[in-house]
Amino acid sequence: MAHKKNPLHWVRLDNAAKIYPAARRRNWSNVFRQSVTLCEDVDVNILKDALDVTVKRFPSIAARLRRGIFWYYLQQVDKAPPIREEQSYPLTFMSHQEMRKCAFRVIVYGDRIAVEFFHSLTDGTGALIFLKSLTAEYLERKYGISVPAEHGVLSRTEAPSAEELEDSFPKYANTVPASRKDTNAWHMTGEPEENGFLNVTCFQLPVKETLALAHQHKATLTVFLSAVIMKALLNLQKEKVSDIRKRKRIKLLIPVNLRSLFPSKTLRNFAMYTIPELDPRLGEYTFEEICRIIQHKMGTEITQKHMGSVIATNVNDEKSTFVRLIPLPLKNIVMKAIFDSVGEKKSCLSFSNLGLVQLPEIMRQYVSRMDFILGVQAAAPYNCGMLSYNDTIYINFIRNIRPAELERHFFAVLQDMGIPVTVESNRN
Numbered sequence: 001m002a003h004k005k006n007p008l009h010w011v012r013l014d015n016a017a018k019i020y021p022a023a024r025r026r027n028w029s030n031v032f033r034q035s036v037t038l039c040e041d042v043d044v045n046i047l048k049d050a051l052d053v054t055v056k057r058f059p060s061i062a063a064r065l066r067r068g069i070f071w072y073y074l075q076q077v078d079k080a081p082p083i084r085e086e087q088s089y090p091l092t093f094m095s096h097q098e099m100r101k102c103a104f105r106v107i108v109y110g111d112r113i114a115v116e117f118f119h120s121l122t123d124g125t126g127a128l129i130f131l132k133s134l135t136a137e138y139l140e141r142k143y144g145i146s147v148p149a150e151h152g153v154l155s156r157t158e159a160p161s162a163e164e165l166e167d168s169f170p171k172y173a174n175t176v177p178a179s180r181k182d183t184n185a186w187h188m189t190g191e192p193e194e195n196g197f198l199n200v201t202c203f204q205l206p207v208k209e210t211l212a213l214a215h216q217h218k219a220t221l222t223v224f225l226s227a228v229i230m231k232a233l234l235n236l237q238k239e240k241v242s243d244i245r246k247r248k249r250i251k252l253l254i255p256v257n258l259r260s261l262f263p264s265k266t267l268r269n270f271a272m273y274t275i276p277e278l279d280p281r282l283g284e285y286t287f288e289e290i291c292r293i294i295q296h297k298m299g300t301e302i303t304q305k306h307m308g309s310v311i312a313t314n315v316n317d318e319k320s321t322f323v324r325l326i327p328l329p330l331k332n333i334v335m336k337a338i339f340d341s342v343g344e345k346k347s348c349l350s351f352s353n354l355g356l357v358q359l360p361e362i363m364r365q366y367v368s369r370m371d372f373i374l375g376v377q378a379a380a381p382y383n384c385g386m387l388s389y390n391d392t393i394y395i396n397f398i399r400n401i402r403p404a405e406l407e408r409h410f411f412a413v414l415q416d417m418g419i420p421v422t423v424e425s426n427r428n
Contacts, residue, residue, distance in 0.1 A: 012071065014169060014268045022339070031119065032117060034115055042113055044083055050140075053137055054156055060267060062076065062102075086108070090114070091373065103120065104117045104118065124257075124385075132359065164267045168262065173311045185347050198375075200398050204422040205420070218295075225351070225353070227287060227291045233348055235412070236406055251347045253347035275346060349382040353387070371394050384397050385398075
């Protein structure tokens with residue numbers, strides 16, 4: 001069946017995406033990576049053909065960033081971008097000039113296919129559906145198999161539905177906006193890497209043992225590993241700041257996939273976050289206390305009512321006549337100032353868990369591993385992305401400073417709990 005001609009040529013940025021072009025700076029472009037590792041080296045020519053087909057199926061993701069009078073917008077690319085070779089580190093800076101041509105990259109290294117997305121295109125869920133569908137198209141062409149459209153693999157011969165292309169934020173906004181009042185968090189510091197080098201450290205944990213330990217603490221996997229990170233942050237700050245009165249709040253930004261709360265099928269951004277926090281000035285925290293604090297915070301906030309109010313706060317800003325009529329250059333200045341004052345100062349780092357990645361049965365024999373890597377924050381040197389595939393949890397820490405201090409403490413907490421860990425790094 002021939003691919004239908006897609007009528008979509010351009011689309012407004014969704015509510016969450018609007019801040020990212022404005023908040024960009026010379027050394028930060030808010031790009032994240034998802035990758036699939038196959039059991040054989042990638043045939044680049046076959047992947048190119050697969051990509052040519054796949055980009056037509058995802059007009060809001062296979063897009064370039066364009067500048068309008070009042071807002072940026074996305075314009076569908078007319079052809080797939082060239083496939084790149086891996087650089088010395090992932091998530092190299094994506095310039096505005098590059099985004100004007102295409103705001104995502106496909107990178108091949110041996111048996112690995114990686115896709116790097118500018119965050120205005122989509123969130124982790126939309127990106128994963130793109131990567132799965134691209135991989136399915138590649139495997140069909142390479143091995144002559146037929147992959148069913150299930151577990152997030154979309155048929156490349158069907159036109160996208162209107163639901164996939166919608167901005168779901170205004171649709172599910174509550175009538176009562178939430179408050180933006182919040183406290184600042186402790187930020188790690190260290191000697192910056194030269195030439196923008198980004199260190200990636202991957203911790204591999206067995207799903208079975210880690211999940212059993214999480215259940216012993218009456219916690220989900222996300223809560224349990226969030227607690228491990230927060231415990232590591234507490235220990236690191238204690239090591240660096242001896243006077244307890246001078247210690248600052250430990251806060252972890254945990255993105256929430258809103259599709260789990262609202263019946264949205266959008267492939268664009270549709271995530272919010274919750275930020276559990278600990279105040280070290282109040283004394284020592286047991287691991288059980290940390291788990292309970294995170295669990296209560298998530299239980300209170302990850303609801304339709306609360307998230308609907310948070311959405312409303314952002315949507316109301318966008319609807320303001322004053323905001324709408326400010327020309328884009330002025331709007332960029334205002335939005336960048338807002339992002340710098342209330343954005344990433346409110347957490348030590350993000351911890352984004354894509355969850356258990358499932359693939360159609362026929363694909364699994366060809367896929368040995370999957371990874372999710374966030375870019376570092378604009379104002380803080382760390383971030384962390386996680387997913388589970390087969391029997392392994394892959395936790396990727398990224399940092400733009402030299403010392404691997406948080407990773408050292410994270411490893412120590414896991415060791416204390418008796419969890420077997422394998423560690424890889426792109427730093428020789």
